[in-house]
Amino acid sequence: MTAMIAPLPLSSTPASPLLAVTGLEQSFGGVMALAGVSFQVAEGLVYAVIGPNGAGKTTLFNALCGFYQPSSGSIRFTERELLGLPTHRIAACGIARTFQNLQLFFNMTVLENVMVGCHLRTKTSLFAAALRLPRVRRQEQRLRDWAIEALELCELADRATQSAGTLPYGLMKRVEIARALAAKPRLLLLDEPAAGLNDTETLALRDLITRIRDSGVTILLVEHHMPLVMGVSDRLLVLDYGSVLAEGTPAEIQADPRVVAAYLGGAVNYAV
Amino acid sequence: MRLAGFYIFAAVVALLPVLFPDNYFVVVVGTSAGLHVILAVGLNLLIGYAGQISLGHAAFFGLGAYASAILSTRFDWPSLLALVAGLIAAGLIAWVFARPILRLRGHYLAMATLGFGIIAHVIMVQATQWTGGPDGLAGIPPLNLLGWQVDGDLQWYGVIAAAMLLVVWLSLNLVDSQVGRALRAVHGSEFAARMMGIDTARTKTQAFVVSAVFAAFAGSLFAHQQAFVSPDSFNLTVSVELVTMVVLGGLASTFGAVCGAIALTLLQQGLVVFEDYEMLIHGALLMAVMIFMPQGLFVGLTQAAHRLGSTLARSKFRRSLD
């Protein structure tokens, strides 16, 4: 192939990004929760989205997941347009997430929760399931193995048979991560995973996020805990009133006077 | 073992007529309880597991019954074929109605299914040339299973018991499978379920269709067993009864639904004298369960037995200290 090589676009991101969001707009009544947000996430990074309360971070996640229908913009994921797809189809493209307000299946055990996370990796028909054909039995075993693998990665294997509702809060949040990972996503969205965790749990979370990144999963992280964010992120996006205030590496963001003025207030401790 | 409870239940069901031969109560009330179990176990998939209410489920019970009645009396279809046709019809109708109905939530879903049940009942009463109207349809031939004509109370007990055990087994398998977990996920958090790639509309539809087919199965057996059907057996009261069974037994437990169905059948037998107050008693029962035993009879009684057991053990321990 000797095709003409066009000069690279001005963007500094090499190759094509895993996720490219352009001009995303979402309003609720009069509130512009997202006022034309654009950014790109390269594969293999931990990409953080920060901003004050009500900046539109969760709204951005919900729009990415097809839970809201943004009025304009585009969401390209591995060159596919996600805008307009129903949530379960977006999940099938390789996106998984956790929730700011826990959305565990409290009517199931930890293992079953994570087995639901594997839903897209295998298919069982109604008839085969009702008759419990031999292949369904084998499938169940495989689902169980996958789920246990995800639980082990999150250091939850000893809790497998416990009912999800009986766990302490910190572990419930970890089960959500395990459940999302069980889907083997290419992009994992974490919405405030450190909220409500104590210092030890937050340190463990930092290790877990690094482990997940090292396993090849790209992470989009919404988080208020600055030491954690600055410690694990490769790049950051700062949102304020639904608009992008700044974008760059942790060092660039910490040096950006607009960010310091508008959001970090000049008195933020970045150290871990 | 996964199916230990099922085997115990099957053994009890099989032994009852052996232990009490010629016992009217066991055999006749047993068949009625068996049909109720089929209905309740199916409805529990929808209400207990998928978390979707249906206040019109008697419609599918009636559909199965009338399909068998009409096809075998007016068209001389073999009874087994009429039964299968009833199942298919119920499945198709449930499938067509599921999407528009199950898009609704909470009170709206309750009202829509209530309306569905009422319309079905009106059709049974009004479509006289097909259904025989309020007088019903008589002369339905008995079930003929590939040459074996089901005859007499004991044989009916066997057939209905086998059908019931089949439904319980299918339901236990379903719940403990990927399909069943998807159902429970929809109940637990619809948003999270979607995010796991579950097509929630499709999943709810599956639950609705399966519960409708089970109800039609019970209806068809009922029609052939009674040799007569009339709209009274499928009215609003019956729909409420079915919900009561599911709630009474304990939501989201197949054996809970089994217990609820049996308990309510026995209660009805004990209360025949109070027939006029049946609705009232059901209502009171529903309220009492919700207030005192929100997890239902099955869990409630298991826990009570547990407590009793530990109290006994403790008092025994204390006595041993004396």
Ligand SMILES: Nc1ncnc2c1ncn2[C@@H]1O[C@H](COP(=O)(O)OP(=O)(O)OP(=O)(O)O)[C@@H](O)[C@H]1O
């Ligand atoms: N479903 C909704 N209906 C109406 N307004 C909404 C809805 N969801 C979000 N908003 C509004 O959009 C704005 C952004 O909210 P969002 O939840 O995205 O903020 P956030 O950045 O996640 O904040 P936090 O850090 O507190 O989680 C807020 O003004 C919020 O009130």
Ligand SMILES: [Mg+2]
């Ligand atoms: Mg938020």
